Amino acid sequence: MNAIAEKITRILRSSHRQNQTVGVDFTPEGIAFAHIQRPATQQPFLAHCDFLPLEAGIEPVEILRARLIKLGLQRVACNLVMPAGNYQLILGEAPKVPQEELAEALRWRVKDLVQFPIAEAVIDGFFLPEDSARGGNRMAYAVVAQHKYVEAQVNLARATGLELKNIDISELALRNLAETCCDTKRGVAIVKLQQGGGSLQIIRDGNLYLSRQFSLAYNAGLLDDLPGDSLVLELQRSLDYFERQMRQVPPSHVYLCGENVTADKITPEIRNSVAVSINLLNLENGLQIADDIPEHSLSLCLHAIGAALRQDQVG
Template identity: 40%
Template sequence: MNVQGPDPRSGFSECPPARRGETLQALVEQNAWAGAVTTLVLPLDQYQVFQMERPEGVEEDELADALKWKLKDLLDFSPSDAVSDVFPFPSDGARGRGELANVVAARKTLVSDLASLVLSCGMQLERVDIAELALRNLVARLAVTDRSTALVHLRENYGQLVICRGKTLYLSRRLDVSYDELRDAARQESAVQTLALEIQRSLDYYESQMGQVPPNTIFLAARDSVLPLSSMLSSYVAAEIATPDWASLGLSESLDSRCVTAWSSGLVGDVS
């Protein structure tokens, strides 16, 4: 969750789902967040994104509803139980598949419960974001050229790769690797190779199927600074592996990777 305010800080409070309300209420009281404007960012495993052909003659404000009902064969729950939205798919990445749109779908009850949690703690909810669009904001700030730039964000049980060009999100992929595997000496080499292979496959797809020039830099946001992941991955991936320069983004210290998506959602004003 991102809380707007004049004092930019970041932090992570770990708690079981049953204690989220209690934990959030304590944070609101400690930080005087009552009435603050917030953004919720859904984690990768709580929604799905599909690329679908955009129907002709449908107005922009009707597109999400029009496409939601085409998801009935793709979702494991009824479209009537879903909340959905759309965001653009880059036309130069469609490769003859017509005009596409990205369709996001999440369970309505999940989003409603999270929204109620924020409101019950006395804060205002401005919007609900998704992980790849939040990370897109960060990549747009990290990019130093007009060429594509990638970011790998590692969470405790999975990772996420996003590739952007300028302010446009082109590709997002889940990476099936956990910190337990990376920290375990017996499994570490295999885990690094698997992670590198998934990254390289995504870069190959970006080039061969989307017709784009692959990025020459991949930024890595990882929680465990003790593990030399950048140098380990560099042995297997053609692109340069770099760590974000958090100081250039206005932070006095490295950002905890568990806070990256929430913090990045606050950069939305820099991305049109």
């Protein structure tokens, strides 16, 4: 009887763990992690979310592992975010192959665009929708990383005791956030700001159409204003490229997010600068969030939250 009870307990525990995922983003300043639970009939629940600053003399993995043990999250499925400098996201004309052959076909398209031997590359790829074709040629993104960086991510997950499920990139982590918290059927732009720069992703119906990085004189402090003129210029450049070069209908909304990006910083001048609604990204539109998670932690952990929300789709 005890053996049967133990077996049932193991099955229930396994089922419970299958409905939760930890997203982790190792950054130069610390470790961002997010724990998502998926109740069967409700919105995803953000149960834990924190940014753990680095500590002198302690490995980042040890800092994270100690927190995971405290929360009882060992052996939970994990999606890691590849550090920005460890991969390239390259947009180009898609080879005429099925999805399962795309990565290998892209290898020879990008071999002259990377700074290391192509034999050392790990490559994944995803098509853009048919309506993004330029001159009748469909486009595709290639994600290219050196094998040593991918292996390092695998080793990090192993050292923390988590069960690695996916290695994601920040662009697709933000896509996951948009899919969860926004209506993307008509397209949205997600603009994430951090100290010294930002990124813009345009997502429509679950597909990443455009990704841009840009520099910005933003110090990301609590009292630092957004550099309105520079930010507006980057928005205008991105939307103009999307409409004129990619021949796409402009997105219905632009959502701003990032460290110490708050609604009061989005001035009327910024809001009225383009013919698209500009607002703060509100995670509560798609997530239940535990009461004890500070707003500032959310802004520091956006990539980790997005990684934890991944549903195994590509592109």
